[in-house]
Amino acid sequence: xxxxxxxxxxxxxxxxxxxxxxxxxxxxxxxxxxxxxxxxxxxxxxxxxxxxxxxxxxxxxxxxxxxxxxxxxxxxxxxxxxxxxxxxxxxxxxxxxxxxxxxxxxxxxxxxxxxxxxxxxxxxxxxxxxxxxxxxxxxxxxxxxxxxxxxxxxxxxxxxxxxxxxxxxxxxxxxxxxxxxxxxxxxxxxxxxxxxxxxxxxxxxxxxxxxxxxxxxxxxxxxxxxxxxxxxxxxxxxxxxxxxxxxxxxxxxxxxxxxxxxxxxxxxxxxxxxxxxxxxxxxxxxxxxxxxxxxxxxxxxxxxxxxxxxxxxxxxxxxxxxxxxxxxxxxxxxxxxxxxxxxxxxxxxxxxxxxxxxxxxxxxxxxxxxxxxxxxxxxxxxxxxxx
Numbered sequence: 001x002x003x004x005x006x007x008x009x010x011x012x013x014x015x016x017x018x019x020x021x022x023x024x025x026x027x028x029x030x031x032x033x034x035x036x037x038x039x040x041x042x043x044x045x046x047x048x049x050x051x052x053x054x055x056x057x058x059x060x061x062x063x064x065x066x067x068x069x070x071x072x073x074x075x076x077x078x079x080x081x082x083x084x085x086x087x088x089x090x091x092x093x094x095x096x097x098x099x100x101x102x103x104x105x106x107x108x109x110x111x112x113x114x115x116x117x118x119x120x121x122x123x124x125x126x127x128x129x130x131x132x133x134x135x136x137x138x139x140x141x142x143x144x145x146x147x148x149x150x151x152x153x154x155x156x157x158x159x160x161x162x163x164x165x166x167x168x169x170x171x172x173x174x175x176x177x178x179x180x181x182x183x184x185x186x187x188x189x190x191x192x193x194x195x196x197x198x199x200x201x202x203x204x205x206x207x208x209x210x211x212x213x214x215x216x217x218x219x220x221x222x223x224x225x226x227x228x229x230x231x232x233x234x235x236x237x238x239x240x241x242x243x244x245x246x247x248x249x250x251x252x253x254x255x256x257x258x259x260x261x262x263x264x265x266x267x268x269x270x271x272x273x274x275x276x277x278x279x280x281x282x283x284x285x286x287x288x289x290x291x292x293x294x295x296x297x298x299x300x301x302x303x304x305x306x307x308x309x310x311x312x313x314x315x316x317x318x319x320x321x322x323x324x325x326x327x328x329x330x331x332x333x334x335x336x337x338x339x340x341x342x343x344x345x346x347x348x349x350x351x352x353x354x355x356x357x358x359x360x361x362x363x364x365x366x367x368x369x370x371x372x373x374x375x376x377x378x379x380x381x382x383x384x385x386x387x
Contacts, residue, residue: 006053008189013049015193016042019200026204030211034085038203041077044070045196068121072097075125078154078199079132085147085206086135097124115169122165129158146205153198160191224273225280228294233302237354240292240304246348250306251313251378253344254361255279255320257299258373259336267332272299275328275338282323286316302358310346310378317342317376325374339374341365347381357381 023039026032048070055064076097083090100120133154136147164187220232228236244250257279264272276299283293283303292304305313321340328338343365345357360381368377 005186005189008186008193009049009052011193012189012196013046015196015200016046016049019196020046022200023203026207030207032085032207032210034081035203035207037077037081037084038199041074041081042196042200044074044077048074064117068117072121072124072128075128075132079128079135081203082132082135082150082154085210088135094128097128100124119165119168122161122168126158126161126165129154129161133158144206144210146202146208150199150202150206153195153202157191157195157199160195164188222295225276225295227280227283227301228292230294230296233292233294233296234354236292237304240290240306241352241354241357242350243306244348244350244352248307249309249346249348250304251308251310251344251346252357252361253303253305253313253317253342253376254358254365255301255303256341256365256369258339258341258369259334260299260338262334262336263332263338266334271332275331278327278331279324279340282320282327286320286323288316302361308346313344313346314376314378317344317378321374321376337374341368341373342376343368344376344378345381346378349381352381 020039020042023035023042027035027039048067051070052064052067055067076094079094080090082088133151136151136154220228220235222229241250257275260272260275263275276295279301280293280295283301287293287303288305288308290306292302294302296302305316308316321342325337325339332338343361343363345360345364347357360379364377364379367379368375371377
């Protein structure tokens, strides 16, 4: 197959249309707005590529100016999709690009018309694409493989158009938009086919990685309280417990709601859920940075506090207990007061098993139950088998 401009435009239209349909199908299953914006961008490229075939018949408006405007619009849709993906609000000033393109209608028809048109169009696409690539920089972490690939492709694509803008206005460059003549135009068509394929692949990989992250996050969350569940606790706690040291002990608090069954029996299970949500909101609001909170199940919760003394752990637990008891009394009337019993253990051992921590805290919890409930018992961690 000869890579003449007509063939390259047909390939571009076909690949862009296929990419648009594929991303639209992905959007239909996951409803991610960025996928729909990217799909629209590829659909615009497909339409523009078909219209570009008309220029050989002398249709300047629908064969040159309009397709070039569509190409700029398609890249703007890519930028909008990246902004939606990164949750970035684009300034309204970006809409001025449309004004710049419309102003190109005023370009005088002359020997420099093709060069000026191609140079300004390439510069606008370069600015839009480079901005999209720069939006995908990591914020406090690392980019996913798909996002990193998309960033690289966008930046490379933008730099290509920046070079194209400068080469198009070079004195010795042959640029004829109507006749598809000139090395710059041919290279641009080849790069466009490759860019469509790479952009579509990296866009799909970017959203797929985010979807997998969300699925993993949902699997690690308690559906009612939105705290970590038991599975997440056993995955995340070891890294936190390893930080325990004589200078920075860790405390594990095991919390149980006293007379929780009375709330369910007298006021219904919806009331019990409201009580669990109240406790989880109090925990979330008071949880220090770098600590961990999880719901083991039922009315049992676990808190891991990092870098606390016994006095600090006691104060934190007592404040939580008093705040919960006050709210529970205001919410429901029960024969026995609804309160919290807390069993806690403090240790500076970095090599103790989480199950050993939980066992010690459970013994402290039953001690607080035996002593009348609505109290907190704190015991030092008895050395157990290392991990």
